[in-house]
Amino acid sequence: MASSVMSTSNTATASPAVSTADLRKSYGDKTVLDGIDLRIPAGTVFALLGPNGAGKTTTVQILSTLIAADGGRAQVAGHDVATSPAGVRAAIGVTGQFAALDDLLTAEENLLLMADLLRLGRREGRKRAQELLERFGIADVAKNRAATFSGGMRRRLDIAMTLVGDPKVIFLDEPTTGLDPRSRRTMWETVRSLVAGGVTVFLTTQYLEEADQLADRIAVLDGGRIVAEGTADELKAQIPGSHVRLRFDDIDEFERAATAFPGAARDDENLALRVAGDAGIDALRALFDRLDAAGVRAADFSVHTPDLDDVFLALTGEGTSAHPLHVKETLR
Numbered sequence: 132m133a134s135s136v137m138s139t140s141n142t143a144t145a146s147p148a149v150s151t152a153d154l155r156k157s158y159g160d161k162t163v164l165d166g167i168d169l170r171i172p173a174g175t176v177f178a179l180l181g182p183n184g185a186g187k188t189t190t191v192q193i194l195s196t197l198i199a200a201d202g203g204r205a206q207v208a209g210h211d212v213a214t215s216p217a218g219v220r221a222a223i224g225v226t227g228q229f230a231a232l233d234d235l236l237t238a239e240e241n242l243l244l245m246a247d248l249l250r251l252g253r254r255e256g257r258k259r260a261q262e263l264l265e266r267f268g269i270a271d272v273a274k275n276r277a278a279t280f281s282g283g284m285r286r287r288l289d290i291a292m293t294l295v296g297d298p299k300v301i302f303l304d305e306p307t308t309g310l311d312p313r314s315r316r317t318m319w320e321t322v323r324s325l326v327a328g329g330v331t332v333f334l335t336t337q338y339l340e341e342a343d344q345l346a347d348r349i350a351v352l353d354g355g356r357i358v359a360e361g362t363a364d365e366l367k368a369q370i371p372g373s374h375v376r377l378r379f380d381d382i383d384e385f386e387r388a389a390t391a392f393p394g395a396a397r398d399d400e401n402l403a404l405r406v407a408g409d410a411g412i413d414a415l416r417a418l419f420d421r422l423d424a425a426g427v428r429a430a431d432f433s434v435h436t437p438d439l440d441d442v443f444l445a446l447t448g449e450g451t452s453a454h455p456l457h458v459k460e461t462l463r
């Protein structure tokens with residue numbers, strides 16, 4: 132048997148959990164998705180980032196077969212969304228931006244209702260519901276109506292409901308919007324445990340930190356297109372890097388420092404210099420040694436390391452007009 136050869140080639144060509152090619156969607160004359168290409172390996176977390184109205188929910192709706200695309204192709208768990216929507220639905224779980232709980236039902240009843248919809252059978256449904264109640268820390272409130280739940284508990288129950296059918300791919304549309312920091316962290320742990328269990332997670336978020344914390348790969352959606360795609364580190368590397376900003380109290384010191392750091396960018400108006408480079412302790416020590424050697428004292432300094440917020444601002448043109456590449460703090 133050529134089983135080892137088979138498995139090697141299977142890994143090399145393993146079909147992605149989600150893939151799209153030139154996906155398009157318009158509402159009237161408004162183009163929402165203008166050709167989206169994605170390829171998400173199984174067992175990973177993918178984050179789709181974008182400002183309000185960018186088309187994140189629209190993408191999730193197409194991939195979960197709730198709406199049809201106008202053009203292009205999309206496959207989820209090996210099924211084409213257009214030609215095999217039932218296959219897609221059987222393989223996915225979706226948690227919408229707005230929770231799909233029935234407030235009048237208890238947590239347990241919500242889960243059992245879902246099990247019924249999925250035709251799991253009474254015994255299997257009860258078993259699954261109990262497992263999920265325990266796993267999501269809501270077993271002690273299983274008999275309470277969802278209406279009495281806090282935002283964090285609602286999200287947990289909502290995700291538990293998507294897991295009733297044991298999906299391979301889970302779509303989470305803004306899973307932590309409106310949650311307090313503690314509930315957000317709990318949700319992150321949940322997502323991590325899902326992936327550890329082999330599930331592929333497709334999440335949308337407006338929180339850069341969330342993408343940074345959770346996602347193997349991130350795509351930034353803006354103006355109907357993917358304007359950047361990569362790991363958090365790759366995205367951060369695309370924009371101007373770390374720098375130290377040194378400010379001086381008088382013009383003489385400023386000029387002497389400028390001579391000592393000929394490569395630094397000058398901000399004459401504020402008597403400040405922007406020195407590019409890594410902002411680690413050793414680099415900072417070297418920088419201050421060099422200032423000492425030049426006999427200059429900085430009045431104050433700040434260290435700037437690019438984060439995903441910078442990437443987001445730079446790429447989505449939020450808060451900028453003409454220039455596509457915008458840095459929060461720019462010295463000229």
Ligand SMILES: Nc1ncnc2c1ncn2[C@@H]1O[C@H](COP(=O)(O)OP(=O)(O)OP(=O)(O)O)[C@@H](O)[C@H]1O
Nearest residue numbers: 158163181182183184185186187188189190228337
């Ligand atoms: N059913 C619809 N009819 C008309 N326009 C729609 C419809 N659904 C969405 N849109 C428009 O499509 C665009 C993308 O909407 P979408 O909900 O996908 O954005 P989003 O990235 O999820 O935004 P948010 O961060 O606010 O959730 C918006 O301009 C929205 O107004």
Ligand SMILES: [Mg+2]
Nearest residue numbers: 187188189228
């Ligand atoms: Mg949305």
